[in-house]
Amino acid sequence: MTATVHTLQANRAPSLEPMMALTTSGMNAVNAVILDRMQSKVALIPELAGHLIAGGGKRMRPMLTLASAALFDYPGTRHHKLAAAVEFIHTATLLHDDVVDGSGLRRGRRTANIIWGNPSSVLVGDFLFSRAFELMVEDGSLKVLKILSSASAIIAEGEVDQLTAQRRIDTDEDHYLQIIAAKTAALFAAACRIAPVVAEAGEEAEDALDTYGRNLGIAFQLVDDAIDYSSDSATMGKGVGDDFRDGKMTLPVILAYARGTDGDRDFWRSAISGDRVADEDLARAIDLVRSTGALADTLERARIYARRAVDSLGSFPAGKAKSAMIEAAEFAVARAY
Known part of the structure; x- marks a missing residue:
């Protein structure tokens, strides 16, 4: 496939609306599968799963x-059941993540x-x-x-x-990218x-499409990690400064630590080790x-990663699907602004 270079548009606010419109019918079928397959004779299972699945996520995956x-x-x-499987994998990891993080x-x-x-x-x-x-x-x-x-x-x-890298100030950018990949x-x-x-x-x-998804996912996580230091809980949907x-060594911390003064580095070492977690420390x-x-x-x-995602679609024919996927990459970055 020959690559066509696309430039992300900066003169408007991208959204997931085109993708949501494109997939409305299919997502109705996917949601029906999800609702059916999360049922169980054990009442706690659909109750707990339903709490997270109904939690307002866009179901981007x-x-x-x-x-x-x-x-x-x-x-x-066939892709309806497989899309439901993708969402179940994602939901399961969220349940486990929240336990690990104490969210x-x-x-x-x-x-x-x-x-x-x-x-x-x-267990759910x-x-x-x-x-x-x-x-x-x-x-x-x-x-x-x-x-x-x-x-x-x-x-x-x-x-x-990620768990083993937690509270390790020596985590570098390459290791971080390996984790989020x-x-x-x-x-x-x-x-x-x-x-x-x-x-x-x-x-x-x-x-x-593997290349598209991989680069989009990295862009998405980079923005999530940036938002934790630039937003509020209403925007982020989780506690500010979690x-x-x-003590997570995300890219904003890795870069700030590398560029800081001796005093700044002392602060970061104390903060990442868990000794400085007050509101003024977050500030x-x-x-x-x-x-x-x-x-x-x-x-x-x-x-950069979002552009790589867009470029990977270069050889596919123009149409609603391609446009929606390009805008999804734009949206991944625009969420931070």
Whole structure:
């Protein structure tokens, strides 16, 4: 495939609306699968799963599966169950993440672990993983099963890698990118790649959409990590400064630490180790990521990855699906402004 260079548009506010409009019908079918498969005779399971699934998320990952299928005018329905599997994998990881992080808020609502406790959240997450694998097996494609099962393993590795890097001030940018490529971008890539598989579009198309999803996922996570130092809980949907208080070495911190004075570095070492987590410490951290240019440069890196995502679509024909996917990449970065 020959690449066509696209320039992200800066003169308007991108949104997910075109993708949501494109996938409305398909997402109705996906949501029906989700509702059906999260049922259980054990009442706590649908209650807890429903709390998170109904929590206001945009369901970007399953939408990416549907939009990717639309690139090929795929007329079938296999991708509906597979998109539901993608969402179950994502939801399960959120349940587990909130337990690991001790999170109290997600998308502005109390997290499941706060309401029902950690054991219930972990076990219902396991249930959703199991449902995802049931859906993969039902599809019958070993190639699809390999893509999604491999992504699930990579996500788990990324989460463990992030946990071991927590409160380690020596975490560098390469290690950080390795973590987010695994814990976030792997599922974006898999969600996109399975569509050309079911559409039988060929290896070249699979590689292109894998590249699109992977770069979009990295851009998305970079912006999330920047927002933690530039926003409020209403915008972020979680507690302000959660990453800071958890001692997570995200890119804004890595860059600010590298560029700081000796006094700044002393502050970061104390903060990341957990010794400085008061509101005034968070305020100083926000000031440092801004004054060192770390915040701006994190967002610039996000723009670079978003452009790579857009460029990977270069050889696909113009149309609503391609336009929606281009705007989704624009939106990934625009969320920070």
